[in-house]
Amino acid sequence: MKIQNGRGQSVNPFVLLSAFGKELALILVFTTLIAVLLTPVPGFQFWSSFRYSLSIGLSIFLLSRILKVIRGVTRLDWKISIIAIPLGTGLGILIGSIANGTSPVRLLTDHPNTLVLTLAISLVFGTIISYYFYSRGVIAETALALRQEALERAVYEQRLTEANIRMLQAQIEPHFLFNTLSNILSLIPDKPEKAEQMLENFTKYLRASLQSTRSNYVTLKEEIEMLLAYLDIQSVRMGARLRYTLEIPVELHHFRIPPLLIQPLAENAIQHGLEPSADGGELAIRARHEGRALVIEICDTGMGISPNSAHGVGLANVRARLEALYPRRAELLMLPNQPRGLRVRLTIPVDTVAGQPT
Amino acid sequence: MQTERPTAIIADDEPQLCAFLRRQLGQCWPELSILEEAHNGRKALDIIDEFHPDIAFLDIKMPVLSGLEVAGRMATPCHVVFVTAYDQYAVQAFESAAVDYLLKPVSRERLEKTVARLRSCLAKEPPDLSQLIVKLSEQLRSKAGYLQWLQTSFQNELVMVSVDEVDFFQASDKYTLVVTRNKEWIIRMSLKELEAALDPERFWRIHRNAIVKVAAIARGTHDFRGNYALHLHGHKRTLSVGRNYAHRFRQS
Numbered sequence: 001m002k003i004q005n006g007r008g009q010s011v012n013p014f015v016l017l018s019a020f021g022k023e024l025a026l027i028l029v030f031t032t033l034i035a036v037l038l039t040p041v042p043g044f045q046f047w048s049s050f051r052y053s054l055s056i057g058l059s060i061f062l063l064s065r066i067l068k069v070i071r072g073v074t075r076l077d078w079k080i081s082i083i084a085i086p087l088g089t090g091l092g093i094l095i096g097s098i099a100n101g102t103s104p105v106r107l108l109t110d111h112p113n114t115l116v117l118t119l120a121i122s123l124v125f126g127t128i129i130s131y132y133f134y135s136r137g138v139i140a141e142t143a144l145a146l147r148q149e150a151l152e153r154a155v156y157e158q159r160l161t162e163a164n165i166r167m168l169q170a171q172i173e174p175h176f177l178f179n180t181l182s183n184i185l186s187l188i189p190d191k192p193e194k195a196e197q198m199l200e201n202f203t204k205y206l207r208a209s210l211q212s213t214r215s216n217y218v219t220l221k222e223e224i225e226m227l228l229a230y231l232d233i234q235s236v237r238m239g240a241r242l243r244y245t246l247e248i249p250v251e252l253h254h255f256r257i258p259p260l261l262i263q264p265l266a267e268n269a270i271q272h273g274l275e276p277s278a279d280g281g282e283l284a285i286r287a288r289h290e291g292r293a294l295v296i297e298i299c300d301t302g303m304g305i306s307p308n309s310a311h312g313v314g315l316a317n318v319r320a321r322l323e324a325l326y327p328r329r330a331e332l333l334m335l336p337n338q339p340r341g342l343r344v345r346l347t348i349p350v351d352t353v354a355g356q357p358t
Numbered sequence: 359m360q361t362e363r364p365t366a367i368i369a370d371d372e373p374q375l376c377a378f379l380r381r382q383l384g385q386c387w388p389e390l391s392i393l394e395e396a397h398n399g400r401k402a403l404d405i406i407d408e409f410h411p412d413i414a415f416l417d418i419k420m421p422v423l424s425g426l427e428v429a430g431r432m433a434t435p436c437h438v439v440f441v442t443a444y445d446q447y448a449v450q451a452f453e454s455a456a457v458d459y460l461l462k463p464v465s466r467e468r469l470e471k472t473v474a475r476l477r478s479c480l481a482k483e484p485p486d487l488s489q490l491i492v493k494l495s496e497q498l499r500s501k502a503g504y505l506q507w508l509q510t511s512f513q514n515e516l517v518m519v520s521v522d523e524v525d526f527f528q529a530s531d532k533y534t535l536v537v538t539r540n541k542e543w544i545i546r547m548s549l550k551e552l553e554a555a556l557d558p559e560r561f562w563r564i565h566r567n568a569i570v571k572v573a574a575i576a577r578g579t580h581d582f583r584g585n586y587a588l589h590l591h592g593h594k595r596t597l598s599v600g601r602n603y604a605h606r607f608r609q610s
Contacts, residue, residue, distance in 0.1 A: 319522070
């Protein structure tokens with residue numbers, strides 16, 4: 001892991017040095033400008049003013065720098081300035097007077113008015129210039145934050161795409177694919193009409209899976225049809241070991257939901273709950289409208305989960321897609337089912353009026 | 359004296375596929391007598407030990423015991439033909455060990471080849487599969503073992519939280535705080551117990567009071583005192599790294 005500075009960038013000494021140099025050059029420009037501005041004022045000479053303004057400017061600048069490092073912050077703030085400006089001004093006047101060949105004591109006794117004026121000018125310019133540096137820092141950080149946000153968004157979108165692709169791969173999972181084909185083949189000689197029905201269901205399932213990567217939402221009714229096609233295939237495969245019921249009120253059928261949320265959870269229940277159980281069990285899928293949310297429960301009476309049971313790929317995929325589609329607003333809870341098995345509760349936000357996803 | 363008819367059992371959890379294989383075998387090898395069918399591994403083992411068939415057709419993926427486990431536990435060895443829809447590892451192993459296997463859907467042609475081979479070697483001792491089975495079972499087992507689910511409660515309901523979801527664990531008094539992207543849970547397991555049970559590749563102890571998921575770490579920062587803190591994806595809070603655990607993050 002690389003060492004990084006507070007902004008999360010890798011520290012490159014040359015970059016730091018060049019940033020420092022740039023700020024130093026800015027100080028030189030500002031202090032020269034102040035000296036030039038003061039030259040027309042009676043009692044001020046350019047070189048004398050320049051020595052003062054340069055020593056005051058450098059003192060404030062270096063003091064701010066040192067305080068920044070001590071406090072471990074990345075940019076100038078008012079707490080630093082409130083100490084650095086007065087302290088730097090005092091120090092700067094002291095150094096400036098020495099540079100100009102005047103004793104600091106004589107400055108105080110012989111020219112108290114000049115001293116007060118210099119102090120006032122320094123405080124004003126010191127504050128203005130510190131504010132300038134502070135703003136520079138804010139702008140740089142905002143730009144960085146924007147860049148980071150864009151980067152995070154890109155990463156998010158990439159994650160969603162990846163999750164969608166993994167989802168699609170899971171949909172054509174080889175065991176399911178080849179076992180379904182074997183079943184269809186086995187039905188052809190004796191029960192051709194059942195083979196036909198299974199093939200139709202399988203087509204419906206595959207088509208819905210493929211379309212899911214292209215559309216962001218399907219109606220609950222469409223998802224139910226896909227689910228029924230899938231469950232019909234599974235009940236041919238598992239025979240009497242799979243019993244299933246769907247309790248989804250008709251008034252919810254027009255709700256729009258992301259595709260392939262319910263079916264992968266049903267698949268998870270079958271693969272990890274019912275298929276490994278010698279006697280199989282029951283699968284119940286229920287939906288209800290609760291406030292501004294659609295709650296869907298997938299309950300099985302299968303093996304349930306123990307601390308070390310393997311994870312379904314489907315579960316992780318559904319979770320990844322929910323997080324990408326409804327950041328922090330969707331919920332996927334795993335609860336023990338009574339008397340046994342697993343109950344998965346999916347809660348997604350919906351608009352109460354139109355039944356549209358918010 | 360009449361020669362004894364060869365005998366076989368078929369085990370597959372899908373009843374339709376059991377019936378299909380029985381019918382296909384009836385066409386390819388009419389003399390073969392199918393003694394019994396089983397729809398799970400336990401039953402398969404029982405009927406093999408009861409009927410002592412010459413051949414066992416074993417689906418790999420079955421409830422209770424897999425086809426591999428059945429083959430490994432039979433009391434008296436018989437000729438085994440594994441049946442699978444898709445098990446890449448197993449198929450490779452079968453190929454290299456010259457073990458019979460069938461891929462679903464079973465084609466007539468392939469079944470005829472298998473039947474021809476079985477006929478020719480039926481008189482011989484069945485090959486010893488134990489080494490192959492140990493090897494394959496290890497491969498299947500290695501995925502599991504680490505803690506995958508945490509039991510906690512939420513609004514008076516028991517909830518299972520997948521460790522996949524967890525970004526970090528933090529010790530507080532008697533409990534451990536489990537922090538996911540959206541929620542916080544409380545469990546009774548201590549960090550010490552968690553550290554021993556979790557996959558050490560995925561979860562790192564970073565402090566006396568914290569374990570973090572490596573994938574959740576966004577970046578690390580140093581303060582001027584030299585303390586190292588971790589920033590996590592999607593969390594405002596930072597986690598400090600204890601001095602004894604800092605070696606993981608040192609620049610190499």
